[in-house]
Amino acid sequence: MLTFPLRTERLDLTPLDATDRDAFVAYRREPDVARWQSWTTDYSTADADRLLAAQPATVVPGSGDWLQVGVRARTDGTLLGDVAVHALAEQPDTYELGVTLGSAAQGHGYATEALRALADALVGGLGAHRLTALTDARNEPVARLFRRLGFRHEGRAVEADWFGGEWTTVDSWAVLGAEWPRV
Template sequence: MASDSLPSTPRLTMRRFERDDLPVMVAYRSHPEVARLQSWTPEWSMVDAEEFLRRDRVIALGTRGAWTQVALEERSTGTVVGDLALHFLATQPHTVELGITLAPAHQRRGLGSEALRGVITWLFEQHGAHRVLAQTDARNASMRRLLDRVGLRQEAELREADWWKGEWTTLCIYAVLAREWATG
């Protein structure tokens, strides 16, 4: 990737996390409904946040095979409302996987759609991505609706493919190609 510059949207600034953001991140990541279908548990703490920041700071944005997190800051208030995860696949150099987490108080305001549209456009137009994909637990109806709304299509449903938090879960794979995005 050419630089660490990140896109902005009318209501959001996307940037790397800073130490001052961690209490807000802990508050939304430890919310039981947020953590329920994510890779962490509601016990996610300030210690976890400090470790996250320590690891994330040494990973350059766009490092192949690594996940990086991007803070979503509401421009009008300066408040971090969630985060966006980017995974530049090591085995497919022009494929990027993404994920998004929003604090409950900031859901259902269109911020998720705005963030995903902004970052997907940026990935295709500025960084030559060929394919952008997202995986979600089949039970995550809100995420599935969001992915549909922004223009990704469901490509697969992997039934009971992932042993997660003590149970078999079904994964849904969504994706969009650069040529599809361009014709929108």
């Protein structure tokens, strides 16, 4: 089990809760954020309430659950976005990661710092065998992010995901626990 908070030089990472709802909904509604995600700009407070009420308090290996972990500025506690971790039920010690930052928080290295801290905790604390991620192939900044973290590009599924009224191409990324950290 992971113990929160996870702390970095600039960030505190803790599971999102009901007090984060309004800020969470605000960045999920941003068009430049929602474009790359599995939701649309009409993400509602009711959607957020359902997600927050249903998520576990921590990462439970093999549970099949997703946990949204808030990324907060250590200086003032401002919610900058979240990193997500999915404990795959069908593969032991395997976790899918995701990241969403509000547009004002992008380009400052927060995503790298937050994902690195989460990956460190999964590998060091839970003995993760494999970390994975799926991204929209058009999202070059997130591709650079996963490369910078040492993930390898493992595949591309062309026009494999119907989202937002169009077929999108999905890239898959992974790193083994034995390879972490690469940078």
